[in-house]
Amino acid sequence: MRVVSLLPSATETLCRIIGSGKGFGVELVGRSHECDFPAAITDRPVLTRATGAFADLPSSEIDRAVSSSVSEGRSLYQVDAPLLRDLRPDLILTQDLCAVCSIDLASVRRLAAELRPSPAILSLNPHSFEDVLDDVLRVGAAVGLPDRATDTVVALRERFFRSSEWVTPYVEGPRALLLEWTDPLFVGGHWTPQLIERAGASHPLNPTEPMAGAGAGEGGHMAFRVAGPSRRISPEAIAAAAPEAIIIAPCGFDLARTEEDHRALREQPWWRALPAVRGGRVALVDGAQMFNRPGPRLVDAFEFLVGWLNDRPEVIPEGFPWRIAE
DSSP states (O other): OEEEEOSHHHHHHHHHHHSSSEETTEEEEEEOTTOOOSGGGTTSOBOEEESSOOTTSOHHHHHHHHHHHHHTTOOSEEEOHHHHHHHOOSEEEEOOSOTTTSOOHHHHHHHHHTSSSOOEEEEOOOOSHHHHHHHHHHHHHHTTOHHHHHHHHHHHHHHHHHHHTTOOTTSOOOBEEEEEEETTEEEOOTHHHHHHHHTTOBOTTSOOEEOTTOTTOOGGGGGGEEOOOOEEOOHHHHHHHOOSEEEEOOTTOOHHHHHHHHHHHHTOHHHHTSHHHHTTOEEEEOTTTTTSSOSTTHHHHHHHHHHHHTTOGGGSOTTOSEEEOO
């Protein structure tokens, strides 16, 4: 089976199932320009590109440019249709959760309809950590490897619950905040509040709520507590919440760019007055690799949260891309 992935998290999921992009009769033959993990797949043809040069702009200008494009119905990405045709995929992995993250599903369907034979399309749109695990099973079923996918989910769950053993339910954890963007300010949503709360902290600016019929959704039933999408927040709301631990992981930014945005925040008096800042409890994380991609490495992100929030550095994965803010 020949697979094209237009979504970084889908690429990671597929490779976790089959190995480094090729195995068990399945091969990743094409990728998006943002698919960069695992490193073994970076030699595959690149099918997409951004329609604008946003990367070097200040965060506020990126937000304005992206918002304008989305509101006007203009796609932020283009697909190399001739290359897609030449690759002859049997399956295309994509998403329809976020128009900012990758090519939209409607465009993918339009391109796929022009191919002969027309490939299958699997759209991954997780809203929770459990959805991410379910997507591993969906990808496995789509490539004819359900048993491999099941083994992958079992291994991820084992790591997740092993890390959870370091979290005590008898101690009230810190008030935490994860910033998914810094100008304007956006607080993390979907799976991020879930991971923070299960790591022993609270996330008051976008907390989880129990699903209908889930009771309190507490204890062993925390999988039934879900959060909404990331949302814009004001400095006044952050100051009122008085977070005691802050993670800055802007969507799509590496650690170096995250440090640049943090330097701008440090200039703000309201920021310097926050308990987390005064206490030296601000972590900078490579958001392009962790937290923002709903794939297998969310387990790495959870291990980081457990280790950092509970003062258990031995739980943090080796090589996790983060540092304490200065």
